[in-house]
Amino acid sequence: MEDRASCCVIDKSEQEICERVLDHISAAGLWRIPGEHTDSPRIHRVSPEPFALSRDQVETLRKLGDALLAFYSAVNDLYLRGGHGWVNEYLDIGKPEELLRHARMKYHKHALPGIIRPDILITDDGFQITELDSVPGGFGHLDCLSRAYEQAGFELVGSGVRDRFADMLRSRTEAPDPVAAIVVSEESIDYLPEMTYLAEELRDVGLRAFAVHPRGVSFTEDGLFIEPEGQRLRVDVLYRFFELFDLLNIPKAELISYAARKKLVAVTPPYKPFLEEKMLLALIHHVALDDYWREAIGEERYFLLKKTITCTSIMDNRPVPPHAHISGWRWNGRPFRDWRVLKEGTQKQRRFVLKPSGFSPLAWGSRGVRVGQDMPAEEWAVAVDEALSSFDNTPYVIQSFRDTTLIGVKYQDESGQIHEAQSRVRLCPYYFAIEGRAELGGVLATACPKDKKLIHGMIDAVMAPCCEGSS
Known part of the structure; x- marks a missing residue:
């Protein structure tokens, strides 16, 4: 069991803070669980405080961002150069040849995912990464939660999801006043509310961004177009919030792919299925690649990843x-x-x-x-x-299987009372790849009851942004 220092002293009651958070995410239309159909009055439990991390934990998270971005770059080079044929053989399994040809095209040779989100378990031995996701959900919900806690007076870890997402999208195009389309497939439709919310937030900082279904995208020889509120706008950068395995079920998928290949639009994350495999976690531990990783990402980053990736x-x-x-x-x-x-x-x-x-x-x-x-x-x-x-x-x-440290986490129940439960915690830091650096936008903590083996969003979980504790 682990004790945590609080983030800071706030002159509001715990109930007031919880109500502020609830009101904020309800007003944003995000008080629901993506992929879940339930009559429950909540999507997760709300805490009266952000989840506090130690200074050393925050420093490790900051180092992990650039290490993971370097790792993705090294995997990209390893695959495209083909020096280890068995690596390509593994990463190509099950993919259609047309997609593999697209992945190897020179027009996006150096393109990497715009967002990197590891799933990190807190264990007695430190952080353990069990997943890597380059098409993640949840960062819209994190942005919404973060704003609520910031308005209550808390200082959070990260420089802000909305602002870093905007910077990442702008960095993918040379257009001075770009139009960004966040394209959400039917498979991912439960995330449309949070992407719609994020698009509205992006417009508040001057980026013309809109969340659309693939059917809302049209194509001409001049590029891709969307028509939000009757405006016809040419898309400069498209955020691909759909999985590559689902392409055959996505309307306009071939047209979006064609526009990307012809450089009529910048698409992120790129059409590179080899960067979206859990097998990447196995490759960092493979003895045959030890020398390659040391040289490609550097000794310090390599040992950090090897220690942290389960x-x-x-x-x-x-x-x-x-x-x-x-x-x-x-x-x-x-x-x-x-x-x-x-x-x-x-x-x-x-x-x-x-x-x-x-x-x-x-x-x-x-x-x-x-x-x-x-x-x-x-x-x-x-x-x-x-x-x-x-x-x-x-x-x-x-x-x-990694045992997680039991940590006391506060939450508000349906009657408004505050409790503390011993919980298993997963951290999801969101890194935004901008001009060769991985900028930490924020960190989402998910704390599940101690009897749960898998830690994910659920109605009995506490979800909150992270702050740096006072100790």
């Missing part, structure tokens, strides 16, 4: 030669050559997490995640077999 491996179903074994893994104290041995473990031994790597609806959210110790033995055995059998189309990764 142990991850690719569930490759191909036979291992008799003289070799699966690197970095042992079972009952001995090396092994076949992932299927993991099916035999007791509940205590099954401290593993299986996840689809990417380019699949199962990789969205936590749909395809399986926690070994939380399943009956028979179901875990089936999950291992399914992960291996899907390798040729949807590879899976396996991670060690």
Whole structure:
């Protein structure tokens, strides 16, 4: 259990702060859970204070941003140069050839995702990154929460989601007064309210930004156009809030892709599916790439990432030669050559997490995640077999399950009373790639009840921005 110092002293009651936060996010139309249909009167619990981080934790988060951006750049170079063919082989699995050709085109050779969001667990051993997302949701909700707490007098970690998002979009185009379209697919439609909210916030700082469905985008030989409130506007930069695995289901997807290839519009994140795989977490730990990472991202950043990114491996179903074994893994104290041995473990031994790597609806959210110790033995055995059998189309990764530190987090209940619960906490820092640097816009903390194995937004979770504690 961990005690935390508060952010600062505020001359408002805890109930007043909670009501201010509730009123603010309700007025913004964000008091709902993306992807959830529930009669609950809330989408998550509200805290009377931001989640406090230590000075060392904040400093680590700031260092992680540039380290992760350097890592994405190194992966981009590694893939496009093709010096390690087996890396490309892994990252190309399951993708259509047309998309792979687009990914390798020279027009966006150096393009990287505009937003990087790791999922970070707080453990007794420090931060542990379990996910990397370059098409993340949640940053509109974080911006809204942040404004409410700032209005209550709190100082938060980060330089502001709205302002950094605006800077990132502007940096992707040379247009002096750009028009930005945030295109939200049907698959991601539950996030349209927060993207609409963000677009309104961007317009408040002078960026002509609009959240639209793909059907709202039209194409001519001059470029892409949208018509918000009857205005016909040419789009200079398009924020792609849709997954590449879903392209066949997205209206106008081919036209948007064509416009990007012809440089009629700047699209971010770029059409590079190899940058949207959980397998990237496994590559940082791969011994065959050790020298490459050291040289490409530097010793300090490499060791920071290797220490922080949780142990991850690719569930490759191909036979291992008799003289070799699966690197970095042992079972009952001995090396092994076949992932299927993991099916035999007791509940205590099954401290593993299986996840689809990417380019699949199962990789969205936590749909395809399986926690070994939380399943009956028979179901875990089936999950291992399914992960291996899907390798040729949807590879899976396996991670060690990490226990999180129990931390006391305050929240307001439905009657207005303030309580404190021991919780498991995930941090989601949002980094915006601007002129070669990763700018920290803000950090969203999600605190779930201690009996939950997976930490994500839910009605029993507390969600709040982060501040730096006084100690």
